[in-house]
Amino acid sequence: MQEMVLDMGAKLFAEHADASFAAHPDDVTEGAVAWLAELWDQVEELGLPLALPTEVQGGFELPPTTALGLVRLAATQAIPLPLGETMIANWLLAHAGLPPAEGPASLALGPTLDGDRLTGTAARVAFGRHAQTVVLLVGDRLVRATGATVTDHSHNIAGEPRDTLEWTRAVETAPASVDEQTFRLLGATLRSQAIAGSLDAALSMTVAYANERQQFGRPIGRFQAIQQNMAVMATHVAAAGAAADMATDLLPDALVGTGAFSAAAMAAKIRTGEAAGTSAPIAHQTHGAIGYTSEYRLHPLTRRLWSWRDEWGREAEWSDALGKRVCTLGPDDFWPFLTRMGALA
Amino acid sequence: MRNFLDFPAPPILPRQDDLRRDVRAFLADTLGPDYGANDRARSWNGYDPAFSRKLGQQGWLGMTWPETYGGKDRSPLDRYIVVEELLAAGAPVAAHWIADRQSGPLLLRYGTEKQRRDILPRIASGECYFCIGMSEAGSGSDLAATKTRARKDGSNWILKGTKIWTTYAQHAHYMIVFCRTGDTDDRHGGTSQLLVDLSTPGITISPILDLSGEHHLNEVQFDDVRLPASALIGQEGQGWNLVMGELAFERSGPDRFLSSFALLNDLIRVLGTAPDQSSVRAIGRMAAHLMVLRQMSRAVAGKLARDENPPLQATIVKDLGALLEQEIPEIARTLVPVEPIPGPKQDFAYALARTLMSAPSFSLRGGTREILRGIIARGLGLR
Numbered sequence: 001m002q003e004m005v006l007d008m009g010a011k012l013f014a015e016h017a018d019a020s021f022a023a024h025p026d027d028v029t030e031g032a033v034a035w036l037a038e039l040w041d042q043v044e045e046l047g048l049p050l051a052l053p054t055e056v057q058g059g060f061e062l063p064p065t066t067a068l069g070l071v072r073l074a075a076t077q078a079i080p081l082p083l084g085e086t087m088i089a090n091w092l093l094a095h096a097g098l099p100p101a102e103g104p105a106s107l108a109l110g111p112t113l114d115g116d117r118l119t120g121t122a123a124r125v126a127f128g129r130h131a132q133t134v135v136l137l138v139g140d141r142l143v144r145a146t147g148a149t150v151t152d153h154s155h156n157i158a159g160e161p162r163d164t165l166e167w168t169r170a171v172e173t174a175p176a177s178v179d180e181q182t183f184r185l186l187g188a189t190l191r192s193q194a195i196a197g198s199l200d201a202a203l204s205m206t207v208a209y210a211n212e213r214q215q216f217g218r219p220i221g222r223f224q225a226i227q228q229n230m231a232v233m234a235t236h237v238a239a240a241g242a243a244a245d246m247a248t249d250l251l252p253d254a255l256v257g258t259g260a261f262s263a264a265a266m267a268a269k270i271r272t273g274e275a276a277g278t279s280a281p282i283a284h285q286t287h288g289a290i291g292y293t294s295e296y297r298l299h300p301l302t303r304r305l306w307s308w309r310d311e312w313g314r315e316a317e318w319s320d321a322l323g324k325r326v327c328t329l330g331p332d333d334f335w336p337f338l339t340r341m342g343a344l345a
Numbered sequence: 346m347r348n349f350l351d352f353p354a355p356p357i358l359p360r361q362d363d364l365r366r367d368v369r370a371f372l373a374d375t376l377g378p379d380y381g382a383n384d385r386a387r388s389w390n391g392y393d394p395a396f397s398r399k400l401g402q403q404g405w406l407g408m409t410w411p412e413t414y415g416g417k418d419r420s421p422l423d424r425y426i427v428v429e430e431l432l433a434a435g436a437p438v439a440a441h442w443i444a445d446r447q448s449g450p451l452l453l454r455y456g457t458e459k460q461r462r463d464i465l466p467r468i469a470s471g472e473c474y475f476c477i478g479m480s481e482a483g484s485g486s487d488l489a490a491t492k493t494r495a496r497k498d499g500s501n502w503i504l505k506g507t508k509i510w511t512t513y514a515q516h517a518h519y520m521i522v523f524c525r526t527g528d529t530d531d532r533h534g535g536t537s538q539l540l541v542d543l544s545t546p547g548i549t550i551s552p553i554l555d556l557s558g559e560h561h562l563n564e565v566q567f568d569d570v571r572l573p574a575s576a577l578i579g580q581e582g583q584g585w586n587l588v589m590g591e592l593a594f595e596r597s598g599p600d601r602f603l604s605s606f607a608l609l610n611d612l613i614r615v616l617g618t619a620p621d622q623s624s625v626r627a628i629g630r631m632a633a634h635l636m637v638l639r640q641m642s643r644a645v646a647g648k649l650a651r652d653e654n655p656p657l658q659a660t661i662v663k664d665l666g667a668l669l670e671q672e673i674p675e676i677a678r679t680l681v682p683v684e685p686i687p688g689p690k691q692d693f694a695y696a697l698a699r700t701l702m703s704a705p706s707f708s709l710r711g712g713t714r715e716i717l718r719g720i721i722a723r724g725l726g727l728r
Contacts, residue, residue, distance in 0.1 A: 323629025
């Protein structure tokens with residue numbers, strides 16, 4: 001079943017790889033990627049936005065690594081859709097007893113709550129202009145908001161919309177089962193999975209290129225200097241995938257709050273961010289000048305890596321948070337903390 | 346190509362929490378309160394046969410082997426827990442380490458029934474120790490260049506050659522010797538592994554002091570050493586496959602990323618519960634790396650438990666693990682303004698000195714970084 005879902009996802013995203021690439025603007029300083037309406041419709045028809053909620057809640061109750069495995073697969077083709085955001089939004093809504101999102105959804109923080117009205121703006125909301133529903137955490141309330149106004153159209157260096165939103169109409173709220181740090185780490189885990197996917201694709205492209213590109217009368221992949229770099233990249237790609245799955249496996253714990261999910265998610269974002277920073281330069285170095293051109297398909301991957309590692313908390317922020325936890329526990333509890341997979345006690 | 350980058354989380358088995366608790370209680374009791382950071386920083390180089398025998402009495406050596414051979418039929422995932430707890434505590438495991446980790450499993454798989462019955466129960470009771478007979482002066486990373494040779498004399502083998510960098514040969518009862526037994530143009534063919542009782546006449550073991558002046562390493566000369574026909578492990582000419590199988594055990598475990606753990610733990614003690622931001626950040630980053638490496642290493646153990654041999658995953662864990670092990674003393678010295686001091690005291694400065702001086706070996710033993718990366722590159726399909 002899980003294999004089937006992932007195979008189906010891989011096939012679907014591969015079919016839309018060309019459209020996904022074509023959706024990129026020539027100049028990312030000017031505009032964001034175009035919305036892939038046709039692919040989003042298929043994503044909805046397949047029920048992917050409801051991958052995580054239980055069957056009782058109207059979802060498909062896929063194991064978290066399968067559901068977010070689809071996010072990783074989408075990233076291998078640089079698919080510009082808020083698939084992961086919509087999955088997590090629906091999962092949080094379901095557990096709060098709120099209705100599922102209409103259409104594509106996103107996650108945000110920022111505004112305050114005054115009765116059933118939101119005050120203030122949410123900045124850099126992923127695909128904010130396309131999100132019909134936004135799930136926000138405001139204090140201890142989970143908020144389901146629709147009908148946002150976009151006050152600023154912006155995007156990340158990969159051209160993915162990162163918009164500022166505000167709301168005037170009434171919103172639905174319920175007690176939230178996650179705190180703000182956990183909410184942000186759910187976003188971080190989506191990015192960790194996406195980074196793992198993008199790294200996977202960048203590694204495949206780079207290996208293929210090294211085997212095909214000839215210089216000095218042989219494929220450059222035969223040179224030990226290239227091989228050693230590629231091996232370094234592969235170890236980081238492997239670590240990123242393992243890190244992202246480590247956090248994803250503990251997703252259910254996010255609703256309980258033992259600290260295990262948050263520690264794993266911090267570690268994952270730290271590790272995948274570092275892997276992105278090490279691997280993207282190797283991919284470009286191996287490709288040479290062709291990899292630096294707009295027509296070549298490496299940059300939709302590497303520009304995402306450079307964006308995603310800074311979204312929902314960069315390595316420094318989560319290292320501070322994880323380090324604080326470790327130092328507070330002290331040396332005698334450091335090893336037990338690691339073997340409890342980051343659970344606090 | 347993708348499969349070997351996959352590290353699925355292993356299952357949590359029933360009673361594993363109990364096992365972990367038992368090992369921790371045993372270690373606290375056996376090592377005692379005076380066993381400090383410098384002792385622990387020896388990592389798996391601390392030699393203490395009495396400790397090894399106590400572990401054997403607990404049933405924690407050879408624990409995955411069948412009961413017929415002194416084992417406990419436990420899962421490799423249970424063994425993983427015992428091994429990682431020993432390493433995290435910096436317990437003195439060197440006496441039995443190689444026998445339990447790779448020589449025993451090799452004999453279990455390829456040994457004769459007599460070898461298994463004679464030797465495995467003694468390993469499992471913590472009384473029989475092994476050393477590794479791979480490296481030679483002219484054959485380090487290029488293992489296939491081995492020159493040590495065994496020729497047949499009637500039903501006996503006559504072994505001649507010199508092995509080097511042999512850890513704790515001075516204490517070991519046996520060496521598994523990788524050597525040439527045939528003539529062939531194929532560098533990998535014509536090699537075999539022989540089980541050598543180190544009390545056999547004609548063997549000279551000479552110490553090689555390491556850079557800190559300690560005696561772990563040795564040179565072992567075989568001067569026409571007469572061995573029985575039964576010394577052969579597996580089939581004649583099968584040596585290369587056997588030695589590669591041994592290296593998979595050697596490369597996969599938590600001993601490949603926990604070598605500097607004692608120093609990291611002591612660093613956390615020295616920094617206190619509320620250190621400055623750059624310290625907190627560095628600790629958080631190293632904790633993240635450890636969490637991910639442990640996850641990857643457990644995934645390899647999970648594959649071994651399913652009888653899969655994941656040599657590439659093991660290689661990746663070892664390469665990343667050695668990087669972290671070598672980075673820890675470098676980071677520690679930036680955060681704590683003390684100079685490393687060699688000597689027996691247990692303070693941070695002494696643990697730092699020990700770890701600094703051990704660190705070069707982390708990316709040499711069990712396969713150099715460059716060899717590991719060559720293996721990974723081949724796994725990627727680069728040739």
